[in-house]
Amino acid sequence: MSERSAAPGGLALVESLVNTLDLESGADALDTADGRARFGIPEEAVDPARELRESLRATLLAHAGHPPHRTVAPLGELLAAAPLVVTVDAGDGSAALAPADGAPLLSRVAAAVAEALVAGTWLRLKACQAADCHWAYYDRSPAGRGRWCSMQVCGARAKMRRYRAR
Numbered sequence: 001m002s003e004r005s006a007a008p009g010g011l012a013l014v015e016s017l018v019n020t021l022d023l024e025s026g027a028d029a030l031d032t033a034d035g036r037a038r039f040g041i042p043e044e045a046v047d048p049a050r051e052l053r054e055s056l057r058a059t060l061l062a063h064a065g066h067p068p069h070r071t072v073a074p075l076g077e078l079l080a081a082a083p084l085v086v087t088v089d090a091g092d093g094s095a096a097l098a099p100a101d102g103a104p105l106l107s108r109v110a111a112a113v114a115e116a117l118v119a120g121t122w123l124r125l126k127a128c129q130a131a132d133c134h135w136a137y138y139d140r141s142p143a144g145r146g147r148w149c150s151m152q153v154c155g156a157r158a159k160m161r162r163y164r165a166r
Contacts, residue, residue, distance in 0.1 A: 004149065007138035010112025011125050013039075017049075017109065018056050018127065018136035039105050049105055052078055056109070060127035060136050064147065069134055082110035130154040 007015040017039060020029040029035030030046050030053075041049045055075045058068035083100035084107060097114045099107030116122035121138075128135045128149035135154075139146035 004137050004140070007125055007136075008121060009119065010108075010115045011121060011138060013112050014056055014109060014116075014125060015136040015138065017053050017105070018060060020053060023134055024132045041105055045105070052106060052109065057127055057134055057136070060125055061134065063123050064126040064129060064139075066127070066129060069131075078106065079110045079113065082107040084111055084114070128154050 006012045020035060020039075021027075028050075029038070030041065030049060033043075036043065036046065036049075039049065051073055054070070055072045055078055058070075058072045059075045061068060084097045085100040086095055087098045088095045097111045099111060101107055113122060116125070124139045124144060126137060126139050126146065128137060129147045130149075133149060133154050135149040137146070137149040
């Protein structure tokens with residue numbers, strides 16, 4: 001839905017996961033084998049992946065100053081179950097968080113969130129204000145107060161609704 005460029009670093013994974021569901025059409029990429037394969041999700045793990053996706057969406061809505069779209073499991077509780085390890089490169093001494101259990105989705109998302117916290121980019125990942133969209137996007141605006149995934153679509157619709165209401 002968005003013409004914006006992908007989020008930086010590991011946030012691209014979070015953004016992609018949240019955007020597997022198109023609320024307007026109801027199409028869910030996790031319903032297909034190809035959609036699940038992009039994230040390494042086996043068919044039996046689709047329900048936990050959907051729970052994670054909707055918890056992330058609620059958090060991204062909060063980043064944009066909006067209430068949750070529905071009741072979801074708190075993201076912190078979900079991520080607490082993700083085993084991570086600190087890896088240190090012997091060559092340059094750089095350290096990073098990595099999944100401890102062969103990179104399942106939950107651990108990869110937890111590592112991406114931790115990386116974004118350190119980089120100061122976590123709060124810039126938001127969900128679109130439009131109730132029929134809630135698409136994830138990375139807010140690159142100077143003030144960090146973006147509201148829609150796309151000014152040409154969701155922003156224009158909101159402005160047109162306000163205009164018609166007057």
